[in-house]
Amino acid sequence: MVISKYLFKKIDRRLRIGFISSSGRNFTGVICLHHRGGGSKKRSYVVDFFRRISSFGYILKIFKTPFYTAFLGLVIYENGLSSYILLAEQVYKGSRIFNGAFINKNKLSDALLAGTSIPLIYADLFSLVSNVELRPYFGGILSRAAGSSVIITAKLEDKVLLKSKSGWNFLISQFCITALGASSNALYKFLNIKKAGKNRSLGIRPTVRGVAMNPCDHPHGGGEGRKSPPSSARSP
Numbered sequence: 512m513v514i515s516k517y518l519f520k521k522i523d524r525r526l527r528i529g530f531i532s533s534s535g536r537n538f539t540g541v542i543c544l545h546h547r548g549g550g551s552k553k554r555s556y557v558v559d560f561f562r563r564i565s566s567f568g569y570i571l572k573i574f575k576t577p578f579y580t581a582f583l584g585l586v587i588y589e590n591g592l593s594s595y596i597l598l599a600e601q602v603y604k605g606s607r608i609f610n611g612a613f614i615n616k617n618k619l620s621d622a623l624l625a626g627t628s629i630p631l632i633y634a635d636l637f638s639l640v641s642n643v644e645l646r647p648y649f650g651g652i653l654s655r656a657a658g659s660s661v662i663i664t665a666k667l668e669d670k671v672l673l674k675s676k677s678g679w680n681f682l683i684s685q686f687c688i689t690a691l692g693a694s695s696n697a698l699y700k701f702l703n704i705k706k707a708g709k710n711r712s713l714g715i716r717p718t719v720r721g722v723a724m725n726p727c728d729h730p731h732g733g734g735e736g737r738k739s740p741p742s743s744a745r746s747p
Contacts, residue, residue: 519572519585522593526557532714545747550714553577559594560642560650562628562688565611566590570604570626575696577713580657582695586610597642597655599692602626612688625692631671632685636663641694643673644687651688653681658697721747 535547555578568588576583584598586608602608602625609622612630622629628651634640639660642651654661654675661681665672673681704710707717721731730745 518587518593522585526593526595528555528557530555534714546716546718547714548716549711551577551712556583556595558583559596559610560652561648562596562610562651562690563612563648564588564590564592564594565613566592567607567609567622568593570598570602570606570608573598573602573604579655580696580699581655596628597651597690598695599626599641599690600695600697601692602695612686623691626690628688628690630686631663631683631689632666634663634689634691636666638663638691639693640673640689640691643681643683643689645681645683647684647686647688649687651690655694657694657699660693 530553532550532553534549535542535544537543553576556576558579566588568586570584571587571593572585573582579597582598583595584602585593586596587593588610596610606624606626608624608626608628610628614622614629614633619633623633623635628642631640631643639662641654641660643653643661644651645653653673659676661673661675663671664674664680666685667682669685670682671685671687673683675681721729722734722737724732726733729747
């Protein structure tokens with residue numbers, strides 16, 4: 512336990528970067544995105560979306576960050592490297608996974624574990640996958656949200672057909688890296704904000720109707736008492 516805490520602190524210091532919020536403003540300070548501002552301090556992490564280390568590893572720590580709805584995991588590989596990755600379902604602290612594009616066929620059965628990242632050519636037909644690359648060496652970009660997944664519906668000569676829950680079909684290269692299983696934190700959709708202060712800590716400011724503002728704040732503002740919006744609705 513002491514060793515894992517020591518390793519996490521050493522690795523966390525190198526793979527953690529600061530984040531400065533722009534509060535919905537551009538480089539001149541003008542508001543371009545309304546209802547944004549404030550929020551708690553955040554720190555970002557260098558997440559490995561390429562996953563081509565080609566080595567077995569163990570999950571040292573699992574945690575949640577504001578930038579991703581799924582869980583992040585710190586992986587210590589057997590070759591001495593380490594990285595943060597987006598976790599899939601049924602991956603726990605201490606789980607053994609494989610991340611890489613090249614694997615010996617004799618060890619393929621050992622690598623087909625939940626959360627393992629391998630090329631689509633090695634994945635079984637009709638299996639659920641997530642964090643899929645759209646092009647080789649492009650980085651995982653498809654189905655990264657919490658609880659999301661796509662299913663492998665067909666394998667062609669050099670392509671793989673994926674189908675999402677929305678009905679979209681994706682025909683991509685069989686050498687694209689994917690994670691076996693759906694993305695973690697499937698219960699995220701049941702999250703309840705509960706109070707306004709939680710939204711403020713997330714950096715979301717209150718939404719005020721334009722007709723309730725003054726003329727200097729919004730084109731719909733002003734008037735005597737309750738007033739209907741103008742015939743042509745306009746944005747600030």
